[in-house]
Amino acid sequence: MGTIHKAFKVRLYPTQEQQDFLNQNLGACRALYNMMLFERIEVYKQFKDNKRELFEYKYKTEKEYRQEFEWMKDADSASLQLSRIALSKAYQNFFKGLAGKHKVKYGFPKFKKKRVGSSYQTARTNNNIMLDFKESKIKLPKVGWISFKDKRSEFSGIIKSATVSRSSTGKYFVSVLFEQELNLSGVAYDSIDESQVCGLDMSLEKFFVNQDGNSPAYERLYRKFEPKLKKAQRQMSKKKKGSKNWYKASHKVSVIHETIANKRKDFTQKLSTELVRKNQVIVVESLSLKGMSQALKLGKSVMDLGYSEFVRQLQYKTLCNNKILIQADKWFASSKTCNICGYVNKNLQLSDRKWDCPNCGENHDRDKNAGRNLKNIGLKEIGQGLPEYTPVENKTSGSFRKKTTKVCSVKQEKALSQQI
Numbered sequence: 001m002g003t004i005h006k007a008f009k010v011r012l013y014p015t016q017e018q019q020d021f022l023n024q025n026l027g028a029c030r031a032l033y034n035m036m037l038f039e040r041i042e043v044y045k046q047f048k049d050n051k052r053e054l055f056e057y058k059y060k061t062e063k064e065y066r067q068e069f070e071w072m073k074d075a076d077s078a079s080l081q082l083s084r085i086a087l088s089k090a091y092q093n094f095f096k097g098l099a100g101k102h103k104v105k106y107g108f109p110k111f112k113k114k115r116v117g118s119s120y121q122t123a124r125t126n127n128n129i130m131l132d133f134k135e136s137k138i139k140l141p142k143v144g145w146i147s148f149k150d151k152r153s154e155f156s157g158i159i160k161s162a163t164v165s166r167s168s169t170g171k172y173f174v175s176v177l178f179e180q181e182l183n184l185s186g187v188a189y190d191s192i193d194e195s196q197v198c199g200l201d202m203s204l205e206k207f208f209v210n211q212d213g214n215s216p217a218y219e220r221l222y223r224k225f226e227p228k229l230k231k232a233q234r235q236m237s238k239k240k241k242g243s244k245n246w247y248k249a250s251h252k253v254s255v256i257h258e259t260i261a262n263k264r265k266d267f268t269q270k271l272s273t274e275l276v277r278k279n280q281v282i283v284v285e286s287l288s289l290k291g292m293s294q295a296l297k298l299g300k301s302v303m304d305l306g307y308s309e310f311v312r313q314l315q316y317k318t319l320c321n322n323k324i325l326i327q328a329d330k331w332f333a334s335s336k337t338c339n340i341c342g343y344v345n346k347n348l349q350l351s352d353r354k355w356d357c358p359n360c361g362e363n364h365d366r367d368k369n370a371g372r373n374l375k376n377i378g379l380k381e382i383g384q385g386l387p388e389y390t391p392v393e394n395k396t397s398g399s400f401r402k403k404t405t406k407v408c409s410v411k412q413e414k415a416l417s418q419q420i
């Protein structure tokens with residue numbers, strides 16, 4: 001049925017000795033990456049007029065670097081190998097970008113700067129990466145068992161790799177990548193109750209408004225922390241760059257950013273889990289956030305929302321729980337369409353919170369109506385839509401077979417596994 005990749009990320013509590021190793025390994029991976037990049041640049045300079053020499057040039061392997069530099073000897077060899085692969089990928093992306101094969105332009109690979117926030121990846125071979133939930137310990141190559149803190153008591157699947165990271169505030173984390181079998185038995189559309197279909201209309205003020213006009217308990221975090229952040233940034237700008245006090249102030253700024261990010265993530269994680277537990281079909285708008293924030297000049301609020309992250313969570317949670325997520329076409333006029341008769345009120349302004357349908361006379365609350373329209377799309381998808389209601393210009397983005405089962409394509413799986 002296919003597989004999916006999921007990450008299990010926890011905070012690590014290394015002993016001093018383990019911390020020293022992790023720091024050393026982070027440094028070794030960064031140094032190797034930089035030396036290999038330097039070598040490539042030099043070789044290019046030397047042979048740029050001789051394409052054959054250039055393409056046939058044998059670059060030094062990580063093993064050769066290791067023999068050359070004594071301090072690299074103790075590093076985790078898989079992590080060094082993956083550093084080399086990361087550099088090759090960065091090069092490939094750059095060249096593909098030049099050839100116009102990417103939508104996004106990748107710049108020329110950059111040297112990795114020495115800084116607090118950094119990471120390295122390592123791969124599993126035999127039992128060099130293991131998790132012990134009873135003891136809350138994880139075994140990592142060359143380091144051995146490190147303590148972690150987490151409430152979860154299990155995680156199923158096969159361990160593929162692990163990424164050790166040090167945050168800009170000096171905390172250590174590990175993200176373990178698991179491969180899980182997807183067990184999609186299919187959703188029988190006719191067994192879905194109407195009450196298990198929901199439509200969520202994104203709202204800048206309330207995060208979303210559903211078909212009943214309800215919203216989650218939402219706090220605009222960035223706005224809330226802005227004064228504190230501004231103050232910390234001001235203090236940082238007053239210090240001499242690179243001085244001890246500057247680092248202290250910069251640490252403070254990082255801590256505030258981290259707090260906001262953690263709170264936001266916690267909010268969307270809990271919310272998406274609850275929604276997927278309660279519903280069989282969830283309909284959201286697909287957003288072009290960039291376009292929207294530019295159009296409305298509300299950039300900060302839109303970014304503050306973390307809505308795209310929320311949709312991404314809904315995406316993989318519905319997929320893993322055999323449920324359906326539908327993303328309505330971004331041009332679908334969820335606010336302007338009457339959820340009763342399908343009439344499109346082209347004259348509706350952003351400031352109109354309530355309106356009467358000129359066609360059927362229904363009195364609408366703007367947000368609630370939008371939520372209902374999105375729910376209607378879900379109902380229509382499962383064959384329970386109102387016969388007279390035909391919303392215009394809508395498209396579902398889930399890849400499942402109509403009326404029978406939900407099947408996810410390999411492409412979707414791949415895209416998801418890269419995201420999760």
Ligand SMILES: [Zn+2]
Nearest residue numbers: 338341357360
């Ligand atoms: Zn109407």
